[in-house]
Amino acid sequence: MTYCVALKLNDGLVFLSDSRTNAGMDNFFTFRKMSIYEERSGPQQRMMVMLTAGNLAISQAVRQVLHSQLVDDGFGNPVGLWNCRTLFDAARLVGAAVRTVQQRDGEALAKNGVDFNVGIIFGGQIAGEAMRLFNIYSAGNFVEATLDNCYFQIGETKYGKPIIDRVVTPDTPLDEAAKCALISMDSTLKSNLSVGLPLDLLVYERDSFSAAQRICMDELNPYFQLIRNTWGAKIKDVFTEIEDPDWKDPKAAHPLLTRSTRHAEISVLSAT
C-alpha cells in the first residue's frame, strides 16, 4: 500500500508521500512516489508535483509516458508538461498518459486477473494562473480541489483522515498544514504495516514557482521524531483528562445515564 496526501491552502500547497510498496505480504520494497517538475523562471514558469498510488508497474509506466508523450492541442501544436498553458491542461496530459498505459497493458493485465489500478494526485502552479490540485483516477478523468474540500488522499486514506478533517481549513498556515500531514501519516504508519518510511515532504509557497522546500525524512529525522513521540503522548494525556463515563451518578457533570428521548434501549433476550 501507499499513503499520499496533498493539501491546497490559501498560502500554498503541501505534498507528502510514503515510500513502501508491496506485492503480497512477503515482498516489500522502497519506492518513492513523488515526482517534481519545476521551471523557476521564463515564460513557461511552473512548479508541478505528482504523487502516485496503486499498481507500481502502472504508475511507473504512466510517469514514463507523461515525460515523453506530446499531445496535439487541436491546432497542430505538440503539447507536453513543459509547455501546456494551464494546470488543467497538465492534468489532462496525466489522464491521457494513464489512458495510453491502459491501452498498452490493460488487456494483458486483465488476462492475468490484475485490476488496472492507479491513483494520482497532481497539483502545482503555472505562471498566470492560481494554484490548482487534482485527483486523477484510473480512467484518466479527474476532480479538482475546492474551498470546501481542500485536500486529496490516495492509497491507505482512512486512518489519517480524521485529524485532517478536524484541523485543516484553507486558512491554515503552510507549516501547520505540513505538521498536520505528518501527523496524518504517523497515524497511518501506526495502523498499517504496509505504509512505510522514508517520507517525501514538499511545501510550496504560492507564486514562488520553487520546489526548494522539500525534504526526505526517515525515522532519524528530529522533527518526525518529535511528531511521532509528542503526538502519541499528548493524545494519551488528552484521553486521560476527559472524565470517564459514570454509570452510577445521574447528577454527574456529564451524565451517561440520560435515556434517549427518541430511541428505546435494546431489549435483552433471556432463555425463558
Place this chain on the structure above:
Amino acid sequence: MTYCVALKLNDGLVFLSDSRTNAGMDNFFTFRKMSIYEERSGPQQRMMVMLTAGNLAISQAVRQVLHSQLVDDGFGNPVGLWNCRTLFDAARLVGAAVRTVQQRDGEALAKNGVDFNVGIIFGGQIAGEAMRLFNIYSAGNFVEATLDNCYFQIGETKYGKPIIDRVVTPDTPLDEAAKCALISMDSTLKSNLSVGLPLDLLVYERDSFSAAQRICMDELNPYFQLIRNTWGAKIKDVFTEIEDPDWKDPKAAHPLLTRSTRHAEISVLSAT
C-alpha cells in the same frame, strides 16, 4: 455502512454499535445492530452480545435463525444459545446460522449480483469459563481475541482504529475503554456520513453475568456531547502546542532539514 467495536479487557467487555444502514446514498435507515442474551442466574448463567455489520437482510436472517435453530451436539442432544456449554460453542452456533442463511439465500443473491456479506462480533461469558470475544466472518468461521489483539471492529473500521491502537491494552479500566470506544466512534462519525446515531453502548463487568450497564445514546446525551466537543477541541490544542516545522533554522530544537543518511532527496525535473 456500520461501525461496531468490541474490546476485551481484564476487567470486562465493552460493546459499541452505531445504527445507520444504507442501501445507496439516498436510502438511509436507522437499524440497531446489537443483540443481548442474558441469563442472570441458574446453571445456564450467561451474558452474550452480538454486533452485526454488512447486508442488513442477511444479518437479520442470521439473528432469526440463531434464535430458533438447534444444532445436534454429536450425542443426539439439541443445542442452542441458551444451553451451549462454552462461548466457543456459541460462536459455532452463530457460524452455523450464517451458513444456513447462505445456503438459503446465497444463490439468489449471487444471481442478483449481491455479495454474501456479513460481519459479526460475538462475545460474552458463560458460567465456568473466562470471558471470550469472537469475530465471525461471512463463511461462518471465526477468530478469537487475545492479549495481543484485544479488540475487534466491523464495518467502517479504519477511521476509528488509530485512537484504540494508541491507548488501549488489556489492562485498561472498563470505563476508560468505553470512553476510547466512544472517541473511536466519534472520529468515524466525523469522517463517514454513512455511520450514524443513536449509539448502543454496553459495558460488561467480568463475572457479573449482567447486561445492566447499557445505554442508548443520541446527540443529546450529555456524555456523548462531552466526548464530541472536548475531544475535538483538545486535539486542536495539542496540535497547536506542537511546534511547526522550521525550514530555515538547522539549529531548531527539532530541525526538519536533517538530510536522510540512507535515502536521497527526490530529484527535481526541469524542462531543459
